[in-house]
Amino acid sequence: MKVKLWGTRGSLPSPGPETTRYGGNTCCVEVLGSEGTLLVLDAGTGIRRFGAAIPTPPKRVDVLLTHLHMDHIQGLAFFAPFRTPGVEVHIWGPASASLSLSTRLSRYLSPPLFPLFLREMGSTMILHEVPIGEFDIGEFRVDAALVCHPDTTVGYRINASDCVLTYIPDHEPALGVRDFPLKSDWTSGYELAEGANLLIHDSQYTHEEYRERVGFGHSSMAQAMQFADLSQVEHLVPFHHDPAHGDEELDKLISQAVETTNPDFQVTPGKEGATFQLGG
Amino acid sequence: MTQKEIEVILARQLADYLAMPIFIVDPAGNLLFYNEPAERILGMRFGETGEMPAERWSTVFEPKTEDGDALEPDSLPLMIALTKLHPAHGSFWIHGLDGVPRHIAVSAFPLIGQADRFLGGVAFFWEIEE
Numbered sequence: 023m024k025v026k027l028w029g030t031r032g033s034l035p036s037p038g039p040e041t042t043r044y045g046g047n048t049c050c051v052e053v054l055g056s057e058g059t060l061l062v063l064d065a066g067t068g069i070r071r072f073g074a075a076i077p078t079p080p081k082r083v084d085v086l087l088t089h090l091h092m093d094h095i096q097g098l099a100f101f102a103p104f105r106t107p108g109v110e111v112h113i114w115g116p117a118s119a120s121l122s123l124s125t126r127l128s129r130y131l132s133p134p135l136f137p138l139f140l141r142e143m144g145s146t147m148i149l150h151e152v153p154i155g156e157f158d159i160g161e162f163r164v165d166a167a168l169v170c171h172p173d174t175t176v177g178y179r180i181n182a183s184d185c186v187l188t189y190i191p192d193h194e195p196a197l198g199v200r201d202f203p204l205k206s207d208w209t210s211g212y213e214l215a216e217g218a219n220l221l222i223h224d225s226q227y228t229h230e231e232y233r234e235r236v237g238f239g240h241s242s243m244a245q246a247m248q249f250a251d252l253s254q255v256e257h258l259v260p261f262h263h264d265p266a267h268g269d270e271e272l273d274k275l276i277s278q279a280v281e282t283t284n285p286d287f288q289v290t291p292g293k294e295g296a297t298f299q300l301g302g
Numbered sequence: 303m304t305q306k307e308i309e310v311i312l313a314r315q316l317a318d319y320l321a322m323p324i325f326i327v328d329p330a331g332n333l334l335f336y337n338e339p340a341e342r343i344l345g346m347r348f349g350e351t352g353e354m355p356a357e358r359w360s361t362v363f364e365p366k367t368e369d370g371d372a373l374e375p376d377s378l379p380l381m382i383a384l385t386k387l388h389p390a391h392g393s394f395w396i397h398g399l400d401g402v403p404r405h406i407a408v409s410a411f412p413l414i415g416q417a418d419r420f421l422g423g424v425a426f427f428w429e430i431e432e
Contacts, residue, residue, distance in 0.1 A: 154416065197315060198319060199318075206305065207306055208311055
């Protein structure tokens with residue numbers, strides 16, 4: 023399984039000289055299986071460059087949305103395969119308790135917020151309300167589970183025959199927990215992440231920022247480390263960086279967290295363009 | 303260890319922060335959690351009892367009607383909420399694990415999550431001043 027980060031920023035695109043190394047694009051991750059199955063995790067602004075880099079249009083691509091906040095869907099209409107006739111684009115995302123995925127997605131992809139309607143994109147689009155539990159996409163078995171974040175939000179566990187990737191970009195497992203983490207069975211996202219080879223996880227805030235933003239749906243860097251430790255992952259990629267954090271600040275935040283905790287797992291900063299090879 | 307559903311985790315977190323006694327069970331009625339205010343009425347800390355099968359908690363507190371007759375487990379508001387999938391309310395006597403009899407009122411409701419998943423039940427209760 024090849025994994026490439028096309029957008030690592032949270033909340034708001036943040037281009038500029040201070041974010042050149044970590045990148046300013048919002049969440050988008052490419053997952054390519056050894057048999058050619060192509061998944062896209064979230065459709066933040068990073069998806070535009072990804073779409074432009076695909077040499078020939080794929081016959082099918084599956085876009086897995088964790089939720090419908092703007093930083094996870096803003097790039098969807100700018101994903102080249104989405105506008106290419108003959109390409110099957112499967113979009114998976116959560117419905118809410120009362121609204122379908124189509125209705126929720128159309129709130130953004132329609133006038134006056136966007137000039138075109140969802141149905142006018144050109145490709146063959148198939149919407150799937152993501153089931154809570156297991157489902158298969160090509161060579162992958164995907165687990166989806168609701169996680170702690172405002173509005174209906176899921177995380178994904180992508181299982182290949184020889185490796186596991188877990189993607190929980192927006193996650194506040196420490197919400198309401200006096201002494202985080204609790205035991206694993208009382209921790210949001212645990213089953214998705216347990217023993218994963220690679221965990222891409224929310225680490226938006228510093229400790230001080232988190233204290234001022236409890237309930238916003240995100241984790242501090244330290245909480246991401248604690249969650250990764252509890253879940254016994256092999257490798258953590260801190261992700262969904264705060265728009266206000268420049269490259270130097272992120273370097274410092276991540277290196278300090280590693281020095282402080284001396285984790286049993288590898289930590290690689292989530293930088294735009296970073297690639298990971300999992301399994302054989 | 304199987305992770306609880308997110309709605310159950312959030313219910314516990316809410317219970318942890320409320321000053322009213324709350325009791326949370328799974329779909330089979332097995333006790334998952336009760337908060338500190340509930341500990342005062344039930345007479346024992348959750349850390350000491352831990353999770354508990356439905357058959358145990360529904361009898362260990364020796365629930366009795368206002369007339370002193372033993373209350374069948376199926377008649378407890380929380381068990382009604384679980385079996386009928388609608389809110390239920392009642393008042394009765396229990397024997398706290400600290401040995402003190404207490405007159406309590408209970409309001410219970412089933413916990414229905416996203417995609418209509420039945421996840422268990424929640425009971426709010428309070429002591430009736432005599």
